[in-house]
Amino acid sequence: MMITRKAMGRRTLLRGMGTAMALPLLEAMIPGAKAAEEAAAARKRLQVIYVPNGMMMENWTPATAGEGYALSPTLKPLEPYREKFAVFSGLSHIQSEALGDGAGDHGRCCGGYLTATHVKKTEGADITAGVSMDQMVAKRFGELTQIPSLEVGLEPPSLVGSCDSGYSCAYTNTLSWSTATTPLPVTINPREVFERLFGDGDSLDAKSRLAQLRRQASILDFVAQDAKRLSRNIGASDKHKLDEYLQSVRDIEKRIQKVEQGGTSAVALPAYARPSGIPDSFEDHSHMMIDLQVLAMQADITRVSSFMIGREVSGRSYPEIGVPDAHHPLSHHGRDPEKIAKLTKINVLHMEQVAYYLKRMSETKEGEASLLDHTLVLAGASLSDPNDHDHRGLPTIVAGGLIKGNRHVIADKDTPMANLMLSLMDRLGVHEDSIGDSTGRLSGFAA
């Protein structure tokens, strides 16, 4: 089926949002203009973009290494930004392999993507992974912004059954873990993201936003006390749940303080209509979520964001690009050329979303530079060839002004992905001794 893509779709979408609530009124939430420019220069950000079900590696991996390498078919959509990104080959998540746990590669590879740990095989009773890289960064940067991190995605979690054999859906619903036992599920509804960023008040002016937040603060006082009262009467394991609750309360209280301390000058944000819900079309949804993440970065509401274009074992089909087949079964292509061609189409569509993100970030000015210049982007999948659930040689790109682009780096065989993660965090000024199964910094990263 041929479906012509129409520019109209986007316009219709915006119309459909109803109340066009322009957004340029974020005074209290952003530092003063002059201070803002100075602060912006020092600002660094982390963005993770994740695609599910691995990658057709023969169409992904560039044939040559080093600078000025030839782009592969799947990377083609990123061509305009080739100076801004580098391809890393050969990195592996060996901890995502079975290691005696049997089936469930999708559950493990998603839980392990940013934690580099061998997640515990369980349907629910004792979910355990590790602190994820984005959350290590968020713990540092979170002190500086209203929200420590955003976790957004495009696909609803599996509604029924298990997500991957023996693994709770908690492992496939997010990349982000604030502790080894606290997953941070993604939000897929653009309106929820919008309200998280800008509130749900009648108007988005600073005063009413502040009034709304102050009222929330008094409610939070109350619920914190209620939680403490409750926790006196319950056992240790139950206390853990209430601690989680209290931690979340504190996070929001901190945010309210931040807003109250904020300056008074406005940074002009583009008019952006309040989304009404989840758009039907994949691409409209994806673009909207990317726009919101760019807005969040621009307004400095957060500096850490992770974006899941799909969930592992995603069964999404993409009839709009001629792929009516479900993604996951296709990914077990069995070397069937037709399946490989379709799978590649999906891979390319997903890379187009990464390209759209880079486009938006590079177009958005921050001082003399662009947002992208102050951002580190990690994009990729947590499987290489999905047919074999291969956890080695993962498709990985790193983009943004904080690294040297236009090169294809080939790591030594079986180099832990975690080594790249340590090097990336170094660039952000977050120095960790180790993460997951890391064995050191990635050699060749600095170039």
Added chain:
Amino acid sequence: MLPLVRRRVFVAGVAALACLFAFEASKSPVAAETAPTAKLALNTPLSNASALASVPNADRKKMLMQYCTACHNDRLKTAGMSVVPLDADNLQANQAIWEKILRRVSLGEMPLRGAPRPPKEQLNDFTAWLAQSLDRQAAAKPDPGRATIRRMNRTEYANAVRDLLALDVDFAKEMPADDTGYGFDNIADVLTVSPTLMDRYITVAGKIGRMATGQASRKVITTDYKVPKDLFTNGFGVPSHNERASDDLPLDSRGGGAFKFYAPYDATYTIQVFLNANTSDESEIDARNRFEVTVPLKAGLRTIGASFPRNLALDELMVPKSLLGPREPAAAPVPIPLDVQVDGVRVRRLTVPSVATGPAVSQSFYLRDVMQISVVGPYDIKGPGDTPSRRKIFICRPSDTLPESTCAKRIFANLARRAYRRPVTQADIAPLMKIYDQSRKGADFDHGIEAGLEAVLVSPSFLFMHEKDPAKAAPGTVHRISDIELATRLSFFLWSSIPDDALLAVAQKNLLHKPAVLKAQVTRMLADPRSKALTQNFAGQWLYLRRLEYQKPDRRAHPDFDLRLRAAMQTETEMFFDGVVRENRSALDFLDSNYTYVNQRLAEHYGIPGVHGTSFRKVELDPALHRGGLLGQGSILTVTSYNNRTSVVLRGKWVLDNILAAPPPPPPPNVPTLNEGKNGKALTIRQQMDAHRANPVCASCHTKMDPLGFSLENYDAVGKWRTGYAGQLVDASAVLPDGTKFDGPSGLRGILLSRKDQFVEALTERLMTYALARGLESYDMPAVRAVRYRAVNDDYRMQSIILGIVQSIPFSMRKTPQT
């Protein structure tokens, strides 16, 4: 299925294969795996008690030593277990292993074929003895397992708000989806709280509080409802249908749509109806095709609808049969009526042109239809109105004789009792009054109440279900939960919501645990409309029905699959499940029935003659129609298919997982998938699967799944009956691992009915997991069996199963956790 067991089964499979080579008798690993599984000894002959007792326990052990130790010895420990240290006089010591033995031997999976096995009578006698001994032991020393603090999931939250505040707005959509475990989204251990969720709780509580107390924004806002549409036809417009589009629209209507709109105030609102433009951009919703009326609306939940009169259906004839390309309308538009309804009553008949004309290319392929309905308002606000929510909240009004603070306390005491599901004390009310006082200051009484209400909705006492242990209860000891706690467990099980006043009242009097009272409450609650939650949440997940909404069958392969058919499939299965529960029918109806529920659309899909209109009705099924039971229903057959083809494996696995609770072990890691052949469809699924089973590693599981799936091959990927496809006749014959031959869906139904006790146990396991909000463990199995025995003695009636669970040890008792 026990998680413990499930995890290890594959290992067991491989080890068993290896170990089997020790038997010279085994011809090949494949043959070994085709062990006899058909004849089940699950129906424990309890009456045989005396006969059982006559066999000394030492002989039981002797039998295990004789037939099991070739693999399950201390050295090999196949599947991680050895029977050597087991003591038949003391089952308690190795309870989990004994349960595992009972399950595998009952299913006929052990001993493996090729290995020597005891005579059938001896095996049946053994399983009967083992089940009875384990049950007796459980009764003597009850173990209700872990019960942990549990957060409401988003569905429960929305239902609780509905019942607490008489506010029937779907707030679940406002919350992020919950994680699932053990197949359900209400599992206590999995429901965490993240900052994102906390943020939503606060935001949504604000929305609810303002809406319920009548203090929503006074600003004019636009609320849009996009009428669900089938896929556009790519430059040919948006299909309209000669059908009543919703139960909320008049019987003699065609097309359009209706939605629930919450009017924040008694005020004036503009209802805008956007009709299809049928331009080359089919998704276009533009002002040229907008028609509107301005009407007064009472505050509260309103149903806003727009549709055309049915007699316009004649025009459908004008729709060209072939779609050759965009075309201008053949004639100038004529005026046609468009009705706008509020709460099912027509408020205005508008006149609109029959086709859109304008600068863009317009077409006349489809009739006029409604793309979107918007409500803009409020204008000219009269006041907050007399809504059900305000009546429910403001049970008093301050007056000369009733000081504001006294009234406020009364209001909060009433709300908190329902929200916290227990009697409240001064310690509960005082902090709410503090919030009330703060907000009352710069505003009015209602604002003060609203702030307190928001606080209640975010408080952990509302959001978490938690249970107390008796003072000084030693860790590991067991006690019956309080009647108040039982009321909460019960209402979240049957209603996915908070207890109502009637339930709380009997609980507060400590009467609820009395069997007659409990039974009466269960009966009452199942008859209540709120028990629809059991269908939506339990059946929705047990049967994978929730997936149907996201299933997008390939329109080229299934051109007659549209939103109406999908909705009809959903309704059929929901009504079917609901009927079995409420009419207290046999749970075996799920396996086979001579009735189902259809409307015209679905009846045509099934080939059932004589059903007209969009309303659903119960119909008797002719066996020649190949329907009956769940496995004849389009919903189940669709969710177990891919978008563009059926899947023998998905269907087979669905039956094993959900009907027989005998899930196949997961595929071993990194087994390369089969090359399905160059021509995909040319190599039949059967040929592909035959190739699959030629590989012994694959065969160990696929011999169990595939036959079940093959027998359903006569149903296509949207559940339509077919006798052939891709130029070949459907071959729905199948052979079970034990050699039993059967054919087609009726054959499968026969096979399943021959295992009805296994099915009832499977259903009980799923329902109990849902009721307890945790995964089942080996020590829960006696409780599962107890429910089964009870159901068997009551013609397998559904309410027997439900009541059995409610009265079971894990549901009614609690173990004080280790600290």
